[in-house]
Amino acid sequence: MTIVEKEFGGFPFVDPGFAPTRLLTAVACCRWQRTNPGSVPAGSELSAVLTPERALTIRRLDLSLDLPFGQLSDERQVQIAQTRAYVGTLLPDWRPLLDVPLTFHQLRHSQAISSSNFAWPQHIFLAAAAFAAPTTLAEQIVHETCHQWLYFIEEMWPLQEDNGPRFTLPSGTGGRSASELLGASHVVVCLHRLWSAMPADAELRARRLAHLRAYGAGCEALMRGAREAFTPVGQALASRLIEEIEAI
Template structure:
C-alpha cells in the first residue's frame, strides 16, 4: 500500500491542488480509533472528535506537551487574519488552512519564530517576534500548517527509517532526522508558492536554494527513506 500512498491522498498537501484532505483525515481517524482501542480508551460518539487537538494527544504514544502561553484575543485575531490572507493568495489551500482543528499558543520561552512537534499534534506555537509582524505571521502560520499536515501523513506511513542518522540543514540547524529534512524542504516549496502568488519574487530564489539543499541531503541518504519518504521527496524536488 505504501508504494501508492500519494495516489491515495492525491499528492502532497500545499503542493498539489488536487490533494484530498478528507481522504487523509478519514484514514487518520481510523488509526486513532484503533490506537484508542489498544489502550482501552472509549471512542466518542462522533468519530470526528479524533480530529481535535485534545483527542489527537490522547492517542499519541509518548505525547509530550510543549510549554506555551495562551494567545490574547488580539493575537487570535492576527492568526485568523493570516489564514485569510493565505487563502486569498492560494484559494486551493482553504481546506488545509481551516478544516483541521488547531490550537495556537505563544512560545513560553526562547527566541524561536514558531514551533510544532509530531509528539504534540495539532498545536502551533508562535514566537513574540512572529506575533508582532504581519509578514512573519503569514509565513510562519503556513510553515507550521505544512508540518501539521505532514505529521498526519506520518501517522499513516513512516517516511524515514529508525536507524537513520541526523543531518545539518542548509540553515545550519543540526541534529535533524530525514523526515525533518523532508519537512524543511516541504515548507520551502510551499512558501515559494505563496510568494509567487502574492508577487513577492525576491524571496523565491533563497527559498529555492534552501529547498534544493535539503533535497541534496535527502538524495545522499536515500537508503534511510521509506518508499513514501522517497515519493514525497521526489514531489518536492519537482516543485522546486
C-alpha cells in the first residue's frame, strides 16, 4: 500500500474513502516549506497557499511556462459556478473535490475544448465550445478538475519514472508521458460515472458511454504494458484505474 492510499484513503474521484482535506493540507504544508523552510505556518497561511494565485507563484519557482489566455465573461463565470454546484448535487461525494479553489480562463490559440497544465496549478482553460451545452460544460469541468487533483498528488509524489517512454493515447494524440496516460485514464473513469448520473438525451448518453468504454479499454491496454514507466504511486493508481475500467 502506497502512502497516498494509506494516508489519504485512496485516489480522488475514484475511492469513496478518499480524504480531500487531508491531501490539501499536505499540499499546503509542502508549498509553505518550499517558500518558508523551517518555519511553522498558521492556519490562515496554509489557506493562502491554496489559492490559485499563490499556487502559480510557488510553482514558478521551479517551473515557469507562459500560456496565452483570455478573460471569461461574468455570464460564463456564473455558468461555471452553477455547473460545479450542479454536478455536486448529482454526485455528492464529489462535492469537496469540485469545491477546491480554481481559477477559470478563456482558452486561446488551441484546438482543444479545454486544458490544464501542471505548470499552472488550480487554473483551468475553457474554449467557447465548452459552453455549447450544459452537458458539455459539466464534462469539461469534471475533466479538468480531475487533472487538478492528480497534480496535487504529483506535487509531492511523481507518478512516472524519469526519462520514461512516450505513448499515443486512444484518441491518436501522441507524445504523451506516463503521467499523462494516467491522467487520461482517470478522466475516462470519472466521465463514465458523470454520464451515468447526469440527465441527458438517451441517445447522447449511450453514445458518450460507448465512446468512454472504448477509450478506457485502449488506456487499460497501454497501462498494462507500461508498469515499469510508473513510480510505486503511479503503479497503484494504474491498478485502481484498471479495476474501474474493467467494471464500466
